[in-house]
Amino acid sequence: MRIHEYGDASVIRQDDVPRPVPGRGEVLIHVAATSFNPSEIGLRRGLLRTVSAPDLPFTLGAEVAGTVVEVGDGGHGLAVGDRVIGRVGGAAAEYVTARADTVVAAPTAIPLTHAAAIPVAGVTAWQAVFEHAGLTSGQRVLVNGAGGGVGGFAVQLAKHAGAHVVATASPRSAEAVSRFGADQIVDYTAIRLADAVDGPVDAILNLVVVDARQAAALARLVRPGGVVVSATAPVEVPTGSPVRAVRFVAPNDVGDLAALVRLVDAGTVRVDVAASRPLDELASVHRDAESGRIRGKIILVPSPGPSVV
Missing domain, CATH: 3.90.180.10 (Medium-chain alcohol dehydrogenases, catalytic domain)
Incomplete structure (x- = not known):
């Protein structure tokens, strides 16, 4: 083709x-x-x-x-x-x-x-969760765009890391995101994130395209010292902000891919x-x-x- x-x-x-x-x-x-x-x-x-x-x-x-x-x-x-x-x-x-x-x-x-x-969605999620957000057990993470291909892997890998996962999804994606183990699902078509997320999060994994206003709203949900990781457009934070912002394009990494395959074979990742x-x-x-x-x-x-x- x-x-x-x-x-x-x-x-x-x-x-x-x-x-x-x-x-x-x-x-x-x-x-x-x-x-x-x-x-x-x-x-x-x-x-x-x-x-x-x-x-x-x-x-x-x-x-x-x-x-x-x-x-x-x-x-x-x-x-x-x-x-x-x-x-x-x-x-x-x-x-x-x-x-x-x-x-x-x-x-x-x-x-x-x-x-x-x-290979593409899984490795992108792997690098967002482990390399850029560095999620560890007990942390809170917001996966913005959990209903997409990368989002499904990101929710599961964040749970594997021991994080509490808040995920945004439309009603048609909510069931799948729930199966992946999200602790809270926010219907972004019906409610503002600021009204739905209970307290600051340690990290946001942004997997959708957001404008400057939406990006600023995301950054306000992160605790000081936390991070916004975007696999789409850059998310800008104000100069001097205590929140770090990272935008990345996932390189091909066969080591990450092989590790992900092992989790799939173990039944940890669907x-x-x-x-x-x-x-x-x-x-x-x-x-x-x-x-x-x-x-x-x-x-x-x-x-x-x-x-x-």
């Missing part, structure tokens, strides 16, 4: 292309599934050209779950038949190549297709797949996301068919 130009969802096309060949240090993966990430809307529209300008045509898909079918020279540590997951560009396809050192063994406790929901769609419906998924009709993670599964060589 590729784009040949920037624009609305209609620019996404299904192309027949040669089956890729793994280079040195790479493996060829038969894709079981990829997943949809909202950031690809900006990429498709051309809004990210100042920070990332891929050559066109460009194959979508940023994460993969699949089976190794070929190992290039120097692709040590992996063998044909290994089931793997990872953050891999161009995964919206039947086959994709990846550096062997950028993928890890897939979890065995869930279907391989569902594991495609982990992988919530909101829907599974055929890969050739990717343009429709983009349209649904832009109109607000998507909750949680959507996986996309290539249709079975003859190999293209």
Whole structure:
């Protein structure tokens, strides 16, 4: 599934292309599934050209779950038949190549297709909870945007750290967020956070786009010495504020991903797949996301068919 130009969802096309060949240090993966990430809307529209300008045509898909079918020279540590997951560009396809050192063994406790929901959202949540917020047992955290793909992982990882979790979610997401273990769920469509959060929190994990007014309101909920961690737009705090603000874009970290897989296999972290769609419906998924009709993670599964060589 590729784009040949920037624009609305209609620019996404299904192309027949040669089956890729793994280079040195790479493996060829038969894709079981990829997943949809909202950031690809900006990429498709051309809004990210100042920070990332891929050559066109460009194959979508940023994460993969699949089976190794070929190992290039120097692709040590992996063998044909290994089931793997990872953050891999161009995964919206039947086959994709990846550096062997950028993928890890897939979890065995869930279907391989569902594991495609982990690499981007899971690692982003991991880094927000443990590296940037540094959550520890007994702390209070507000997860703003708990109904999304990153939010579901963030709630579970914060609970794993021993934190008391307050989570914002719409009514359609509240049940899932409750299953993830949130201690309090705030319906942001019906009540102001300032009226719902009982006392200051040690950290806020902001996973939605907020304007300056909303950002300031968030910062006021944090105790002195606390932190606002944003995986979206920067959250500014006044100069001299006792509250720290961090905005980050999660780098690919196979160590974090492998640790997350262990928690999934242990049953500590659940992988919530909101829907599974055929890969050739990717343009429709983009349209649904832009109109607000998507909750949680959507996986996309290539249709079975003859190999293209």
